[in-house]
Amino acid sequence: xxxxxxxxxxxxxxxxxxxxxxxxxxxxxxxxxxxxxxxxxxxxxxxxxxxxxxxxxxxxxxxxxxxxxxxxxxxxxxxxxxxxxxxxxxxxxxxxxxxxxxxxxxxxxxxxxxxxxxxxxxxxxxxxxxxxxxxxxxxxxxxxxxxxxxxxxxxxxxxxxxxxxxxxxxxxxxxxxxxxxxxxxxxxxxxxxxxxxxxxxxxxxxxxxxxxxxxxxxxxxxxxxxxxxxxxxxxxxxxxxxxxxxxxxxxxxxxxxxxxxxxxxxxxxxxxxxxxxxxxxxxxxxxxxxxxxxxxxxxxxxxxxxxxxxxxxxxxxxxxxxxxxxxxxxxxxxxxxxxxxxxxxxxxxxxxxxxxxxxxxxxxxxxxxxxxxxxxxxxxxxxxxxxxxxxxxxxxxxxxxxxxxxxxxxxxxxxxxxxxxxxxxxxxxxxxxxxxxxxxxxxxxxx
Numbered sequence: 001x002x003x004x005x006x007x008x009x010x011x012x013x014x015x016x017x018x019x020x021x022x023x024x025x026x027x028x029x030x031x032x033x034x035x036x037x038x039x040x041x042x043x044x045x046x047x048x049x050x051x052x053x054x055x056x057x058x059x060x061x062x063x064x065x066x067x068x069x070x071x072x073x074x075x076x077x078x079x080x081x082x083x084x085x086x087x088x089x090x091x092x093x094x095x096x097x098x099x100x101x102x103x104x105x106x107x108x109x110x111x112x113x114x115x116x117x118x119x120x121x122x123x124x125x126x127x128x129x130x131x132x133x134x135x136x137x138x139x140x141x142x143x144x145x146x147x148x149x150x151x152x153x154x155x156x157x158x159x160x161x162x163x164x165x166x167x168x169x170x171x172x173x174x175x176x177x178x179x180x181x182x183x184x185x186x187x188x189x190x191x192x193x194x195x196x197x198x199x200x201x202x203x204x205x206x207x208x209x210x211x212x213x214x215x216x217x218x219x220x221x222x223x224x225x226x227x228x229x230x231x232x233x234x235x236x237x238x239x240x241x242x243x244x245x246x247x248x249x250x251x252x253x254x255x256x257x258x259x260x261x262x263x264x265x266x267x268x269x270x271x272x273x274x275x276x277x278x279x280x281x282x283x284x285x286x287x288x289x290x291x292x293x294x295x296x297x298x299x300x301x302x303x304x305x306x307x308x309x310x311x312x313x314x315x316x317x318x319x320x321x322x323x324x325x326x327x328x329x330x331x332x333x334x335x336x337x338x339x340x341x342x343x344x345x346x347x348x349x350x351x352x353x354x355x356x357x358x359x360x361x362x363x364x365x366x367x368x369x370x371x372x373x374x375x376x377x378x379x380x381x382x383x384x385x386x387x388x389x390x391x392x393x394x395x396x397x398x399x400x401x402x403x404x405x406x407x408x409x410x411x412x413x414x415x416x417x418x419x420x421x422x423x424x425x426x427x428x429x430x431x432x433x434x435x436x437x438x439x440x441x442x443x444x445x446x447x
Contacts, residue, residue, distance in 0.1 A: 002035055007132040008084045008109045008140060009036040013043055015130075015142050015348070017080065017105045019392075020044055025078040027051075029097060033058045034068055036084055041066035050078065077102045085110040091117055106145040112343055115141035124149070126285060128346040128396060133317045135335030139343040157282050159184075159357075160261040162192040162252040164245060166228060167269040169201045171406045174415050176209050178273040178403070187282060190216040192255060194248050198224045222248060232408045233298065237379075246369040246380035253363045261360065268354045272415060274401040274422055278357075284398055287359040288367070288388055290352035292340055292399040294432075295407050296439050303439045305340055306405075307397040308351040312377055340399045341436070344428035349397045350389070353381030362393045400428050402435055414438050 018024055024047040028037040037051025041064040049066045051057065057068045081103045083094050091114050098106050112129065120127035125143040132140060161179070165172065179191070191213060197203045203221070210217035225244065229236040249266055256264035265278065271293060274280075281289050294303035308315055316332030318324055324332070340347060358367065367388045369380040377383065385395055404418040405411075421434050 002033070004134075004137060005032060005036050005084055005086070006039055007134060007137060009039045011109055011130050011132065011140060011142060012036075012040065012082050012084065012107055015107060015144065017107065017144055017146060021046060023047060024080060025050070027072075027076075027078045027081045027101060027103065029081050029083045029101070030085065030089070030094070031057070031068065034061055034066075037066045037068065038062065038064060040082065072101070075102075079103060080105040080107060083108045083110075085114060087111050087114065089114075091115065095123075104146065104148055106143075106147070108141075108143040110141050110143070111137075112139035112141055115143070118143075128348050129339060129343060130348055131317065131332075131336050131339050133319075133332070135331055139339045142348070152285075156186055156188045157262045158188045158260065159190075159263045159265055159278060159282065160192055160252070160256045160259070161189055161265045161267070161278070162194070162256070163267050163269045164194045164196060164248045164252070165202065165206060165269045166196040166198065166224070167202055168230070168409060169199060169205060170409055170412060171270050172202050172205055174272050174406060174412070175269045176205060178271070178275075179209070180212065181275045182273060182278055183275045184215070184278060187278060189278070190261075191218065192252060193217070193219045194252065195219050195221045196224060196248065198228070230408075232410060235407075239378075242378070242380055243371055246371065246383070249369045249380065253358065253368055257360065257363055263360065264358050264363065266356050266358065270406045271355060272404040272406065272418060273355075274403055277355075277401050277403065280401055281357045281398060284346055284396070286346070286357075286396045287362045287393050288352075289346070289357045289396045289398060290349075291355045291401060291403060292347075292397050293355060293402045293405045294435055294439055295405045297407070302337075303436055305337070305397075305399075306352065306354045307340075307347070307349040309336065310350050312382070313351070340397075341432040342429045344399045344432060346396050346398050349395050351382060351385050352395055352397050353379070353384075355403060356381075362388065362391075365391050365393065367391060367393060399432065402432060404435070404438075 020043060026047055026049045028040060028049060028051040031037045031051030031053045034051050034053055034057025037049050038061040041049040051068045053068050081098050081101050083098055085094050091110060120143050125145045127141055127143040130140045130142055193206045195203050195206055206219050226241055228241060253264055277291055290307055292305050292307055294305060296303050309317055315336050316329060369384045372383045372386060417438055426434055
């Protein structure tokens with residue numbers, strides 16, 4: 001159990017509500033033998049970490065400035081309470097113990113099954129899912145609460161729905177149908193289509209949408225400057241196409257700022273969105289959030305997501321310079337994909353794109369798609385993600401309402417089955433399972 005607890009302590013460090021260089025007081029409220037307290041203290045050199053232990057701490061732990069307590073003294077105060085909950089511990093007792101501590105922040109790490117007993121959002125927590133380096137740990141829920149957080153303004157959030165569009169008309173029609181079905185209750189929305197089409201009919205479809213939408217629609221025509229080749233097996237992105245698209249997307253972010261929007265929603269025009277997508281994403285309250293969708297990139301591969309853990313497209317946790325056997329890579333990848341698909345919810349990731357909501361706060365801080373000099377990773381989304389993390393904005397992905405990705409025209413017959421699932425109220429893990437069946441060409445039976 002020590003190794004398990006230390007892996008959760010690593011997640012605690014990654015999700016601290018303050019920067020590691022700050023001077024803070026931290027309470028490790030379930031310190032057990034003291035190892036997690038020592039671990040946290042080592043990586044928080046200017047802070048003091050107290051560990052509440054049930055017995056004597058291990059004697060072999062190096063002294064890094066951590067302190068151990070058998071009981072909390074009267075009037076004890078700290079900046080942050082960290083609770084690492086083991087599978088056998090009742091969550092109600094942990095929450096009660098945390099409530100008794102005078103602290104600004106609460107950071108709780110708890111197994112997914114145990115966490116299901118709590119309505120985290122109603123208690124004021126922001127909760128998301130994580131996967132450790134060890135797949136056998138299962139999905140871990142990380143819940144954070146700031147007791148000093150300000151209540152949201154009553155005004156409806158303003159969202160600029162802004163797809164850059166260079167699309168085949170048959171696919172574009174289903175994308176626009178999805179936009180028409182979006183539930184924007186409680187939101188103030190407008191559309192900005194950056195029309196980069198090389199098909200006149202596709203441009204006409206955008207003009208027609210403007211006359212049908214129940215919200216303001218703006219269309220900005222950007223001339224086509226280079227061919228964009230798409231086949232049944234591949235979309236051919238040249239470097240020049242990528243960085244021209246990055247500039248187009250940055251123009252969208254600038255427009256959202258200039259016109260006072262709270263969010264910019266950048267979405268690819270080959271997606272069929274679930275009607276509740278936008279309300280769900282705004283409701284998650286994250287600065288940068290993508291909706292997970294699944295794509296069969298080649299017919300001999302399983303469906304894969306538009307989010308990832310590291311580098312170009314790593315789908316598993318790995319440490320720097322750590323070499324994993326192929327079997328272990330597969331095991332960790334399967335744990336990540338299974339988590340996304342079958343334990344639906346919000347996950348923290350390191351890469352995302354194609355269906356992304358970006359808050360004004362992040363745009364004002366400088367989050368954008370422009371090329372990072374010296375970074376050889378390909379694709380404007382990867383450069384946005386690196387810049388966001390460097391600026392202190394964490395990346396999240398929601399796997400609750402996956403859209404249908406029409407990567408190739410031969411997938412158009414799947415649209416009818418997708419809408420049947422949506423109309424039947426299927427969501428979360430059940431919808432992800434059904435999407436796998438749909439993408440793999442199996443028969444769907446919706447009751």
